[in-house]
Amino acid sequence: MLIVDQSVLDDIGRGFSVPAQPKLLLELLKLMADTNPDINAISKAISKDIAVSAAILKTINSPLYGLGRTVTDIKMSVNYIGIYGVVMLVTGSLLKKSFDPKSCSIDLEDFWQITSDIASAAMLIGQRYKPQIVNDKFFSLGLFHACGVPVMAMKYDDYQELLDKALTSPELALTAVEEQHYSVNHATIGYYVASSWRLPKDVCQIILQHHERDFLNVLNGTQGQDLFAVLKLSEQLISLKHSDCASADWPYVQEKVCKILAIDEDTLEILVTEFTDSQ
Template sequence: MAKLILAEVIEKTLKGITIPARPQVLLNLQNELGKSDPDPRVIVRLVSGDVGLSAAMLKTVNSPFFGLSRKISSVAQAMSLLGIKAAGQIVTGLVLKAAVGGKTPSLERFWERAEKVAGIAYYIASTIPRGPLDDAYCFGLFHDVGIPILMQRFPDYRQTLALAEKDDTQPSTAVENERYATDHATIGYLVAKCWFLPEAICNGIFYHHDPSVFDDKDSFNPQAMTLIAINAIAEYFHDEYFLTRTNYRGETIDSRVLGHLGLQDDEYSDLREDLSKLFK
């Protein structure tokens, strides 16, 4: 398995690249969630106090992925139905989107895909025994956050992505490292660490293009592996269904992904059918 990120790698990576600061609303939210007995009323006030954030949260939880029997109209209802931790992680992902060009026209397609992948990931987590509902949506939205940051730093980054897409001999991160001496997985990891996200999310982001993690189960965070596996299926399904093309990275790790999640072929087929129904 790849080595853990080193201090000198971090220093080299950050040259000329700005990591977005953790917004105050997220700092306050994390302080409350970090308490032994967080107060849901405080969290509701924090989210409701930001009109854009509360609207984004309601739009998110009312999407088909969350399987609610009725539409909800308040942050308090969302908190009650989803639970404090899951709702908190969803808010974290939405805050990230706002902080990294969420309303920038050139990034609309990126965030549209990220939101769909995150929703699919949440749905998949809901179907798996002890699935990581608290983290699945946040990870889906967060895992590629290094891409818009690198877009802002390097004018030719879109061309690099296109080149990486055509190269099926190595992960996109390898192509990025050849050109920029860094990659979007490393940048995403640093953002997650700076924003004090759970270790499983941080490690999952760093290794989400490294299928060798599934060969080293004894020394890698199992929760991070589960997030990587769920997200791999989510991306594979998204690209196949919405873009009508095969995600080759999903193909190369399918067997290990399914094995880690304990999904048999027929169960995987049922999951794909259920996901398809969500979009009809």
């Protein structure tokens, strides 16, 4: 397991504009820490933030969840997808609100669209191929896996140029290109953000290692490798959908990802068609 030295995390905290854990999320975590969490109190706390509440209801009423009826308030949301599921949606909404587009050197609207699509794909693939894992983990991993990118784009004016450069050298993982140029990478920063926002530890660990192309070289049947495999397939499908080209890491992990998820070439082609044709 890759472990980040505490001094590195301290440097990130001092050198980058890392979004602090929002008060709403802190309040929710305290409420959830009770032996018997009060659904009414949790729903009331969320409902006080109108923008977050609207985003949650929009997501839950989307085809992604496939509910048989329209959910009209936060308490209904909690009853339908559970406290943890709603809190993960709240977390994602708060994350997007934490970055100022005017201070960022990348197009945040495009970034969040792609990241949200990856999170949605991860949920669907997780439900289908790894149903034994709590599905909300796939959503939070998909949404947070690249959250270090906007943090870096807030600090470095030339970050978009680096992303463009990375496309011309796919033999190097994006994190390696970042390390060469900035001596830090978005995976480490993403780990810092996810940890400070108290995401599950295994999700944080995969965020840290999600560009390690040798992560699946020795299959061990762990949940971490399952999470990694679902994320990598999701990245590939959404990359094909948005840019009609494979994700940079895919050629290095494809064989092992398909083995973990028990997907053959025909099934993979069906998945590509399913996701690239979706709206």
